[in-house]
Amino acid sequence: xTTTPSFxxxxxxDAAAATDSLHGRLRAxxxxxxxxxxxxxxLVLVPAALYPLVGSTFHVQLLTSGLITGLxxxxxxxxxxxxxxxxxxxxxxxxxxxxVVAIGGQTYGLPPLATxxxxxxxxxxxxxxFGLIAVRSSGIYFLIMTLALxxxxxxxxxxxxxxxxxxxxxxxxxRPELFGLSLRDAVPLYLLTLAVSALAYVGLRWLLQTxxxxxxxxxxxxxxxxxxxxxxxxLHRWLLMILSGLVAGMAGILGVYYHGVVSPDVxxxxxxxLPLLAALVGxxxxxxxxxxxxxxxxxxxxxxxxxxxxxxxxxxYWTVIGIFFMAVVxxxxxxxxxxxxxxxxxxxxxxxxxxxxxxxxxxxxx
Amino acid sequence: xxxxxxxxxxLMNGLTYGALLFVIASGFTLVFGLMRVLNLSHGxxxxxxxxxxxxxSTTVSQLLARSVPALHQAAGGGFGWLLGxxxxxxxxxxxxxxxxxxxxxxxxxLAQTLLTLGLAITIGDLCLxxxxxxxxxxxxxxAISQPVRIAGIPYPGYRLFVIGFAVLxxxxxxxxxxxxxxxxxxxxxxxxREMVAAVGINIDRLFLTVFILGGALTGVSGAxxxxxxxxxxxxxxxxxxxxxxxxxxxxxxxxxxxSVGALIVGLIDSFGRAYFSELxxxxxxxxxxxxxxxxxxxxxxxxx
Numbered sequence: 001x002t003t004t005p006s007f008x009x010x011x012x013x014d015a016a017a018a019t020d021s022l023h024g025r026l027r028a029x030x031x032x033x034x035x036x037x038x039x040x041x042x043l044v045l046v047p048a049a050l051y052p053l054v055g056s057t058f059h060v061q062l063l064t065s066g067l068i069t070g071l072x073x074x075x076x077x078x079x080x081x082x083x084x085x086x087x088x089x090x091x092x093x094x095x096x097x098x099x100v101v102a103i104g105g106q107t108y109g110l111p112p113l114a115t116x117x118x119x120x121x122x123x124x125x126x127x128x129x130f131g132l133i134a135v136r137s138s139g140i141y142f143l144i145m146t147l148a149l150x151x152x153x154x155x156x157x158x159x160x161x162x163x164x165x166x167x168x169x170x171x172x173x174x175r176p177e178l179f180g181l182s183l184r185d186a187v188p189l190y191l192l193t194l195a196v197s198a199l200a201y202v203g204l205r206w207l208l209q210t211x212x213x214x215x216x217x218x219x220x221x222x223x224x225x226x227x228x229x230x231x232x233x234x235l236h237r238w239l240l241m242i243l244s245g246l247v248a249g250m251a252g253i254l255g256v257y258y259h260g261v262v263s264p265d266v267x268x269x270x271x272x273x274l275p276l277l278a279a280l281v282g283x284x285x286x287x288x289x290x291x292x293x294x295x296x297x298x299x300x301x302x303x304x305x306x307x308x309x310x311x312x313x314x315x316x317y318w319t320v321i322g323i324f325f326m327a328v329v330x331x332x333x334x335x336x337x338x339x340x341x342x343x344x345x346x347x348x349x350x351x352x353x354x355x356x357x358x359x360x361x362x363x364x365x366x
Numbered sequence: 367x368x369x370x371x372x373x374x375x376x377l378m379n380g381l382t383y384g385a386l387l388f389v390i391a392s393g394f395t396l397v398f399g400l401m402r403v404l405n406l407s408h409g410x411x412x413x414x415x416x417x418x419x420x421x422x423s424t425t426v427s428q429l430l431a432r433s434v435p436a437l438h439q440a441a442g443g444g445f446g447w448l449l450g451x452x453x454x455x456x457x458x459x460x461x462x463x464x465x466x467x468x469x470x471x472x473x474x475x476l477a478q479t480l481l482t483l484g485l486a487i488t489i490g491d492l493c494l495x496x497x498x499x500x501x502x503x504x505x506x507x508x509a510i511s512q513p514v515r516i517a518g519i520p521y522p523g524y525r526l527f528v529i530g531f532a533v534l535x536x537x538x539x540x541x542x543x544x545x546x547x548x549x550x551x552x553x554x555x556x557x558x559r560e561m562v563a564a565v566g567i568n569i570d571r572l573f574l575t576v577f578i579l580g581g582a583l584t585g586v587s588g589a590x591x592x593x594x595x596x597x598x599x600x601x602x603x604x605x606x607x608x609x610x611x612x613x614x615x616x617x618x619x620x621x622x623x624x625s626v627g628a629l630i631v632g633l634i635d636s637f638g639r640a641y642f643s644e645l646x647x648x649x650x651x652x653x654x655x656x657x658x659x660x661x662x663x664x665x666x667x668x669x670x
Contacts (some may be wrong), residue, residue, distance in 0.1 A: 086476050133658050140475040141618075144404055145658065148614050151607040152651040159647040269406075269603045273487055276480065316495045322488030329481045330471045 458585020
């Protein structure tokens, strides 16, 4: 080192300069992406916020419900897409927040100012408890643990009648006022849901590009290597689980105010299927996909149930939704709009474009 | 002594429920052990078995009572019930066949598991569509429903039959898995499916066999369980829950684990309901959490 100080200094200087310019370029790229995303976000948000001016109350309510499902789907994608943990327990976090708000408001007469933070806290605590048990396993075993935990929640909600109201749950929950606007009207609740969804999305997007978020993705792809590098894999997973519990809890509070009732069914198999389906339709590796998927699924269910009523005079739309779910798993496992989605390939062919390329790449990927 | 009476009755009920749970969970764990597919439609197949068994047994009994009343009298409803159980087995096997065909198109444990969830929802809703929402039970044949005295207490004979059936199933599965050529191949497939395929065994057909066997067993357990426990929409989720608790406590993929787990869950459920009523579910959940906290792989499971 001492014999050729100038050479070594020069090399170090070059390297530093190169790193600096690389960092600069990366920063410029990410700044451009942020600007582009902000613009895109505004292009979606502004029409969405103005929609109630033209849409009917029914459609506004449909969108509200879709966004709530989408929030749960987003909390699912957060775990599945960015940390590889496929959790079936999200509706338990939704459920506990909903129950806390309902019980606090109905049984104890607490104001929403107290019950809403309590509900979010309860969702985080439950996620922390579930996480303690579940993060030690991975893959299919994680899924099994979370399903067992969801079923425990369902069982407690069903059988602890003196607190939860048992099978019938708790009903008659009234919506509070916010900024002088009564959420009893469809539009203010819709705007609130839209704002919460957008904030949650932006917050999670920000979090995923922090060192914490990046190490999570590293853990998803190479848990052993990340562990060897000194990252605390289970701690990361546990924290993410709590965060996803918080997001699902937000959805639970919006949901209990939207429906005005909460029952053990929120943690049942069919209710738990909805956010899964939304996340799958939108693509599990995308957060915004969950939100869009939630809206898509809610609209789909509304259409299917109306058609079933009309054609078969039957209210059994779940048969159709179940088959649709299986079709999505088989034909578009990475989301309806992913490049290997058969629907997209078929659409491309139908529109006369060369769909062969898409099909080829899909084949290669397998 | 009413407390003694209650204790023996609770114990027997727990054993009966545990026996049924063992039959339900053994199909579940068999399929999981070989294919790493968590069959979330397991509860739905149980429910379907109950409904199909109900329809088959009532139809046959009515036909028999109308056409050959003497034979119907003599059999005490046994023919209808037996055919109901058989029909349930066929229904369960058929669903398993369909499921296996669907699953072959999907790659990855998680996607396959999600597919079974879709099937569970579809079957559950179809059952509600066809059979409505009222709770149903099959009529037990007279021959096996006479009360039997146990420790001085009369106990329904049918429930003892359930225990006997579970023991037979357990012995049968043990012989099949550990004393037969098919069992050797299945166990080899659990350990290393690529190797089994490489030595020239048709692994697809093996999977299909096990899947159909598991489905048929589940269908049968639906008819047999449905003869003393009423079933209705929602039973599918309940059964999936307890089956999962059993295999999670006992260890996934282990037959011995299933039997021990089934007894634990059955007894806790029975005693919890009898002595703690509302807190029973906490007792059960607490046990599951405790086992998981100290042994993630369950009591008899191998570390994953």
